[in-house]
Amino acid sequence: MASSGPTATPLLTEPQIEVIVQRYLREMARFEKTASAVADRLRRELRAEGHLRYMLSFRAKHPEDLRGKLRRKSNDRDVRYNFDALMEIGEVVTDLAGCRVVVYSVPDEERVTELVRRAFALPDRGDARPPPIRRPSGYQATHTLVLAPEAQDDTSIRGSICEVQVATVAAHLFNELEHDIAYKKLGHDATAPETRLLASVERACKLADHVVEQLLDERARGRARLVSLSDPAELRLALEQAVGHPLTGDFARLFKMLDTVVDPLTAAALEQLGKPNELLARGQAEATKLGLQADDVTAYVLGILPEYKAEFALIAAHWRGPKTALRRAIQSGVRRGAKIEQTTGSNDDDVDG
Amino acid sequence: MTLTVSNLVAALDGFPAYHAIDVFADDLAELRQPMSSSMRPLDAQGRGFLVTHQDRNFRLDIFPERGVARLSKYGHAAAVTGAVTGALAGGLVGAAVDAAKRQKGAGLLGGALLGLLVGATLGGAAGEARRVFALTYDPAAGQWRAYDGGLLRWMKDQLAVHAS
Numbered sequence: 001m002a003s004s005g006p007t008a009t010p011l012l013t014e015p016q017i018e019v020i021v022q023r024y025l026r027e028m029a030r031f032e033k034t035a036s037a038v039a040d041r042l043r044r045e046l047r048a049e050g051h052l053r054y055m056l057s058f059r060a061k062h063p064e065d066l067r068g069k070l071r072r073k074s075n076d077r078d079v080r081y082n083f084d085a086l087m088e089i090g091e092v093v094t095d096l097a098g099c100r101v102v103v104y105s106v107p108d109e110e111r112v113t114e115l116v117r118r119a120f121a122l123p124d125r126g127d128a129r130p131p132p133i134r135r136p137s138g139y140q141a142t143h144t145l146v147l148a149p150e151a152q153d154d155t156s157i158r159g160s161i162c163e164v165q166v167a168t169v170a171a172h173l174f175n176e177l178e179h180d181i182a183y184k185k186l187g188h189d190a191t192a193p194e195t196r197l198l199a200s201v202e203r204a205c206k207l208a209d210h211v212v213e214q215l216l217d218e219r220a221r222g223r224a225r226l227v228s229l230s231d232p233a234e235l236r237l238a239l240e241q242a243v244g245h246p247l248t249g250d251f252a253r254l255f256k257m258l259d260t261v262v263d264p265l266t267a268a269a270l271e272q273l274g275k276p277n278e279l280l281a282r283g284q285a286e287a288t289k290l291g292l293q294a295d296d297v298t299a300y301v302l303g304i305l306p307e308y309k310a311e312f313a314l315i316a317a318h319w320r321g322p323k324t325a326l327r328r329a330i331q332s333g334v335r336r337g338a339k340i341e342q343t344t345g346s347n348d349d350d351v352d353g
Numbered sequence: 354m355t356l357t358v359s360n361l362v363a364a365l366d367g368f369p370a371y372h373a374i375d376v377f378a379d380d381l382a383e384l385r386q387p388m389s390s391s392m393r394p395l396d397a398q399g400r401g402f403l404v405t406h407q408d409r410n411f412r413l414d415i416f417p418e419r420g421v422a423r424l425s426k427y428g429h430a431a432a433v434t435g436a437v438t439g440a441l442a443g444g445l446v447g448a449a450v451d452a453a454k455r456q457k458g459a460g461l462l463g464g465a466l467l468g469l470l471v472g473a474t475l476g477g478a479a480g481e482a483r484r485v486f487a488l489t490y491d492p493a494a495g496q497w498r499a500y501d502g503g504l505l506r507w508m509k510d511q512l513a514v515h516a517s
Contacts, residue, residue, distance in 0.1 A: 228506075256501040260487045262475070263509045269482030272475035310368055311486050315499040 012074040016083045031060040034097035034148045034160040041149045045119045055102040097162040102172045105213045112166045113142045120146035138202040141167035170208035225268040238267040242276040249297025279303030290332045298329045305333045354492050355382040361424040371470035373425040375512040378449035399445045417445045420453030466490040469512040
């Protein structure tokens with residue numbers, strides 16, 4: 001919103017800036033209360049989500065930071081920052097009350113922003129819910145302007161605006177450095193080596209964001225593999241994901257069989273029984289030797305049958321109803337295994353238990 | 354109707370891939386009667402006993418908090434301790450029997466006698482899924498059968514004692 005170059009006359013005089021800062025000082029408690037109320041509500045909402053990891057902080061803008069911001073905007077001749085408009089300072093400087101949520105990953109930044117925009121009433125203004133900020137300077141976060149939550153016993157903050165910033169922990173590191181070095185120009189203008197190093201930090205932070213996202217995806221997959229499969233549909237999905245294509249057969253029967261012999265029955269446990277693709281291939285080969293037409297479940301059972309002969313024989317022996325292909329396959333497989341053992345002289349257990 | 358150590362040994366013999374069988378303590382006849390001289394304490398706490406069945410040694414562990422008794426293959430030479438008193442051992446067994454009754458609730462199992470054969474972990478590392486075989490004993494047939502009834506998950510949770 002700057003209207004001319006840095007050499008133009010500042011929009012505000014120093015006495016005007018002083019008036020605005022003094023006026024803000026008198027109102028500062030209200031902005032502190034606004035930020036605190038938004039943080040309290042946000043903390044409850046984030047806890048209710050359960051799975052999100054975050055760091056939450058809040059503050060009212062320090063008067064000297066406001067003074068610095070007014071000077072910069074004035075020097076840039078940002079016309080929004082004219083003296084008359086600044087008499088309603090909260091309408092112009094929208095980060096006087098601020099909350100910051102720092103999260104692990106960019107997808108979490110999106111999730112938390114979505115939650116913020118769902119949980120709070122937003123002010124009726126065009127800049128309340130801007131898209132994620134990805135500035136050429138490297139600054140990266142998502143901002144939302146929210147209204148202070150309504151409280152029955154306290155109307156002093158009603159209508160007050162609070163800026164909620166959500167950023168990843170890596171972006172936060174860069175944002176802070178960039179804010180101090182390039183934006184605020186604390187101490188001195190950035191030297192060429194400082195600028196180069198700041199650019200390196202930016203690249204490292206972007207890489208960290210990328211790797212953290214991959215790591216969290218992998219953790220989520222790992223967690224899912226350790227959760228007990230609760231029904232035949234979940235077992236089917238786990239096996240289909242492992243082999244990469246749809247599978248056929250009686251998964252209700254397979255679920256009961258595996259649940260009887262594996263504790264706990266999880267996707268990770270299935271992998272430990274053997275690679276499903278290899279077990280299916282082994283089972284199909286065995287079915288061919290037995291002269292059986294095998295669907296995928298039957299082939300899978302035949303694939304693990306050498307390890308579970310005694311158990312599956314006992315399980316199938318007490319199945320009620322007609323003799324299914326799966327039952328025939330188990331009984332044929334067990335008989336064939338026993339014959340091989342007799343001819344090779346191996347001494348295995350009694351299949352009847 | 355109860356199980357006996359002989360029934361548990363039959364399950365271990367029938368399925369050599371497993372090293373132990375867990376049952377509810379109140380289902381085991383030997384724990385519901387005064388402690389017999391065939392059960393000799395293996396530790397000072399009165400939780401582990403040497404049980405000899407047909408000249409073979411087994412170890413019977415009591416888990417009083419869970420109401421579970423575990424019979425394991427026990428190849429070691431008997432290192433029996435005389436330190437534990439009959440009263441101490443009897444107290445723990447009684448606690449295990451009471452806990453088992455609480456775990457099962459009134460009529461939950463309808464008299465079913467359940468056993469969980471326990472084998473090695475599938476991946477060989479602690480904390481991983483392990484090989485088990487859920488069984489129910491059929492007193493009429495005098496045989497163990499596979500159990501895949503509606504209480505299978507509950508049974509695995511209750512009986513699976515993660516002890517070394």
